[in-house]
Amino acid sequence: MKNIKQSLLIAAWFVFLTFPLMVVKVNTLKHLVEWRWLNMLWVALGAFFLSFVWRWAMERKQLRSRADEESGGDDGTGLGHRLLHDPKLFRPALGGLAAAALLFPWVLDVYQVNIMVLALIFVVLGLGLNITVGLAGLLDLGYVAFFAVGAYSYALINQYYGLGFWACLPVGGIIGAFLGVVLGFPILRLRGDYLAIVTLGFGSIAKIVIENWEDFTNGAKGVANIPRPGLFGMEMNIGAATIYTYYLMLLMVLFTIFVTNRLKDSRIGRAWMALREDEIACVAMGVDMARTKLSAYAFGAFWAGAVGVIFAARNTYINPNSFTFMESAIVLSIVVLGGMGSIVGVIIAALVLILMPEYLRAFADYRMLVFGAVMVLMMIFRPQGLIANVRKTYVHRKPAAEESNG
Amino acid sequence: MDYFLELVCSGLVRGSIYALIALGYTMVYGIIQLINFAHGEIYMIGAFVALIVSGVLTIYGFSGVSILVLAALIAAIYAAAYGYTLEKIAYRPLRTAPRLSPLISAIGASLFLQNYVLLAQTPDYLPFPELIPEFAFMDPIAQRTGLGSAELVILVTSAVTMIGLTVLIKYTRIGKAMRATQQDMTMARLVGVNVDRVISMTFVIGSVLAAIGGVLVGSSIGQINFYIGFMAGVKAFTAAVLGGIGNIPGAALGGLVLGLAESLAAGYVSSAYEDVFAFGVLVIILILRPEGLLGKAVKQKV
Numbered sequence: 001m002k003n004i005k006q007s008l009l010i011a012a013w014f015v016f017l018t019f020p021l022m023v024v025k026v027n028t029l030k031h032l033v034e035w036r037w038l039n040m041l042w043v044a045l046g047a048f049f050l051s052f053v054w055r056w057a058m059e060r061k062q063l064r065s066r067a068d069e070e071s072g073g074d075d076g077t078g079l080g081h082r083l084l085h086d087p088k089l090f091r092p093a094l095g096g097l098a099a100a101a102l103l104f105p106w107v108l109d110v111y112q113v114n115i116m117v118l119a120l121i122f123v124v125l126g127l128g129l130n131i132t133v134g135l136a137g138l139l140d141l142g143y144v145a146f147f148a149v150g151a152y153s154y155a156l157i158n159q160y161y162g163l164g165f166w167a168c169l170p171v172g173g174i175i176g177a178f179l180g181v182v183l184g185f186p187i188l189r190l191r192g193d194y195l196a197i198v199t200l201g202f203g204s205i206a207k208i209v210i211e212n213w214e215d216f217t218n219g220a221k222g223v224a225n226i227p228r229p230g231l232f233g234m235e236m237n238i239g240a241a242t243i244y245t246y247y248l249m250l251l252m253v254l255f256t257i258f259v260t261n262r263l264k265d266s267r268i269g270r271a272w273m274a275l276r277e278d279e280i281a282c283v284a285m286g287v288d289m290a291r292t293k294l295s296a297y298a299f300g301a302f303w304a305g306a307v308g309v310i311f312a313a314r315n316t317y318i319n320p321n322s323f324t325f326m327e328s329a330i331v332l333s334i335v336v337l338g339g340m341g342s343i344v345g346v347i348i349a350a351l352v353l354i355l356m357p358e359y360l361r362a363f364a365d366y367r368m369l370v371f372g373a374v375m376v377l378m379m380i381f382r383p384q385g386l387i388a389n390v391r392k393t394y395v396h397r398k399p400a401a402e403e404s405n406g
Numbered sequence: 407m408d409y410f411l412e413l414v415c416s417g418l419v420r421g422s423i424y425a426l427i428a429l430g431y432t433m434v435y436g437i438i439q440l441i442n443f444a445h446g447e448i449y450m451i452g453a454f455v456a457l458i459v460s461g462v463l464t465i466y467g468f469s470g471v472s473i474l475v476l477a478a479l480i481a482a483i484y485a486a487a488y489g490y491t492l493e494k495i496a497y498r499p500l501r502t503a504p505r506l507s508p509l510i511s512a513i514g515a516s517l518f519l520q521n522y523v524l525l526a527q528t529p530d531y532l533p534f535p536e537l538i539p540e541f542a543f544m545d546p547i548a549q550r551t552g553l554g555s556a557e558l559v560i561l562v563t564s565a566v567t568m569i570g571l572t573v574l575i576k577y578t579r580i581g582k583a584m585r586a587t588q589q590d591m592t593m594a595r596l597v598g599v600n601v602d603r604v605i606s607m608t609f610v611i612g613s614v615l616a617a618i619g620g621v622l623v624g625s626s627i628g629q630i631n632f633y634i635g636f637m638a639g640v641k642a643f644t645a646a647v648l649g650g651i652g653n654i655p656g657a658a659l660g661g662l663v664l665g666l667a668e669s670l671a672a673g674y675v676s677s678a679y680e681d682v683f684a685f686g687v688l689v690i691i692l693i694l695r696p697e698g699l700l701g702k703a704v705k706q707k708v
Contacts, residue, residue, distance in 0.1 A: 013491075016487070017484075017487055017488065017491060018526070020454075020455050020458045020459065020480075020484065021451070021454060021455070021458070021522070021523060021526045021527060022526045024458050024462060025458075025527065025528075026457065026458050026461030026462060026465075027461075031464065031465050032465075033461070033462055033465055039526075058499070061499075139506065139509070186689055186693050187689070187692070189693075189696050190692060190696060193435075193439075193441050193509070193651075194647060194692060194696070196441065196509065197441070197640070197643055197644060197647055197688070198685070198688065198689055198692065200640060201640070201644065201684075201685030201688060201689070202685070204640070204681060204685070205681070205682050205685055208678070208679065208681055208682055209679075209682065211678075212676075212678040212679065325636070329513055329517065332510070332513070333510070333513075333514075336506070336510050340506075365525060366521075366525070368517055368520075368521040369517075369518060369521040369522060369525060371514075371517060372514045372515065372516070372517030372518030372519075372520075372521060373514065373518050374514070375510060375511065375513060375514025375515075375517065376495070376496050376511045376514040376515055376518065378514075379500060379503070379507045379508070379510050379511040379514070380496075380499045380500060380511065383500075383503055383504070383507045
């Protein structure tokens with residue numbers, strides 16, 4: 001009874017809150033007012049029912065955190081982790097996944113493959129940003145700038161010097177990494193939130209420069225006729241080229257996973273994670289802060305630059321509108337929703353976030369709305385992400401004989 | 407010389423709007439160390455509510471200053487309500503979470519509010535009615551400096567609001583509670599300050615200031631759309647960081663510096679690159695003074 005009364009109050013509050021924007025629509029030119037009373041009903045009903053869900057979820061969250069405190073923290077034995085750490089389950093799952101990935105372009109049509117290529121591009125972007133944000137803890141809101149620089153470097157080098165895709169792929173990555181260092185250098189001393197606003201600024205500066213440097217970048221018109229990746233000069237129709245790009249992207253993803261996985265356990269990777277946990281303690285332990293931070297930027301930006309080249313080749317046309325803050329936010333949310341620092345989580349989140357809107361075309365208008373709401377809800381109810389990154393721990397195993405005795 | 411004067415005046419107007427929005431950022435940041443990314447959206451919602459109210463009132467035959475006052479009042483009420491609800495839903499459950507979580511939540515909330523307005527209203531630019539009347543005595547000044555009566559109202563309103571805010575924080579009970587919470591949240595709670603209420607009040611006050619900014623900008627520029635909050639928010643946050651975040655006079659100073667820098671850059675270099683200059687100034691100042699113009703360097707405890 002108390003709950004119902006509370007929910008009624010909440011519904012009333014939301015009706016009040018959304019009244020001018022949802023119900024009234026004014027046309028100031030023709031002096032017309034449109035009243036949409038039906039919307040009010042939807043808001044009231046929605047708020048009423050959602051408030052129950054919200055309360056229930058909050059209670060569960062509290063119960064869980066209490067249980068965690070008693071059992072000494074989450075031990076991370078969800079289904080995801082069982083799948084990842086039990087070789088009996090992990091190997092067949094991986095085999096099936098590999099077969100599905102390889103067969104994918106032969107089963108489905110070119111349209112689907114094309115979308116999948118885009119999703120894989122975001123997988124690599126997510127994994128790249130995962131280095132900067134997830135591992136090193138440097139919040140970067142202008143990540144898309146590196147992506148744009150990679151894409152434009154291929155488009156422009158090709159336009160002016162006629163260099164091909166394969167020559168530009170590493171060049172795009174290197175230019176991205178170089179810019180990462182250039183950007184990283186002045187902001188080494190900044191922390192957390194200051195860093196966020198400066199990188200955000202950098203992202204919008206990159207877009208403004210591309211948009212306004214008409215003579216060089218073609219401005220808002222963009223660059224067209226970018227060649228697709230070639231294969232020993234073979235002629236390919238669009239279908240074959242798409243499938244080829246798909247396999248290329250698949251290789252790129254595997255390469256990225258391999259490298260980030262190795263980086264994670266390397267000396268520099270551990271320095272990144274130490275930096276993320278506590279900067280001062282980390283520096284006190286003798287880690288070179290400048291080098292570590294710059295390398296995190298450079299490695300993160302490298303992938304964005306390289307995958308930008310593939311993006312330009314896939315689209316054969318680029319313009320500044322593909323590189324807005326929105327893209328940075330999407331990549332960042334891929335990293336956060338997937339679970340910071342967790343490679344599998346990032347891959348799943350990228351696939352879900354990019355493929356879901358494509359297959360939910362009917363809800364296309366609402367997707368950014370849902371996207372924002374999911375970001376908020378995820379932070380509240382599952383801040384560790386889909387698959388939390390579990391640190392390697394060394395468990396002491398008792399010798400078998402002792403165990404049977406005990 | 408007159409060109410320079412004109413640029414300075416437009417820079418001051420622009421800067422005082424940035425300052426007005428930046429106050430909301432700085433107050434929230436000072437208390438809970440959160441960049442309220444959705445603050446720009448509150449500003450946008452304020453402008454939209456004012457547009458809707460003034461549109462409806464015009465159609466029902468009202469006219470003149472009464473519309474401006476009423477629209478601004480209702481916009482302020484709604485912005486306050488949105489700010490309050492936002493804090494309650496998106497930030498309060500994350501009070502004890504790691505620093506990155508509320509920031510991501512704020513970005514999510516900002517996207518949500520933008521698209522909510524986009525879907526509920528329209529993606530197009532809407533013409534904003536001219537609410538501020540023309541004062542005859544401004545004519546000679548306007549000819550020399552480009553400072554019309556709308557600009558005068560903006561300058562006066564933001565000056566009055568900022569003085570009001572300073573008085574509020576210095577002399578009232580809630581202001582005292584805010585300063586206490588800013589200094590040490592746990593201690594403030596121990597001595598009987600209702601911290602949750604203080605934080606809610608901070609959001610409410612900041613949102614009201616943002617809404618006033620939205621109404622003023624809307625009626626002086628003459629058009630708004632769902633996306634105006636993003637850039638305004640980024641600029642205002644830049645202003646807050648410039649002045650030293652968490653510092654109220656700093657936010658005002660930062661806003662003015664940013665407005666002047668942008669206006670001069672737009673006038674003498676190129677208006678297309680004015681945002682580049684805004685961020686350039688930010689980076690340079692942060693390199694020279696990482697704590698901002700008026701900020702105090704905080705020693706980190708190990």
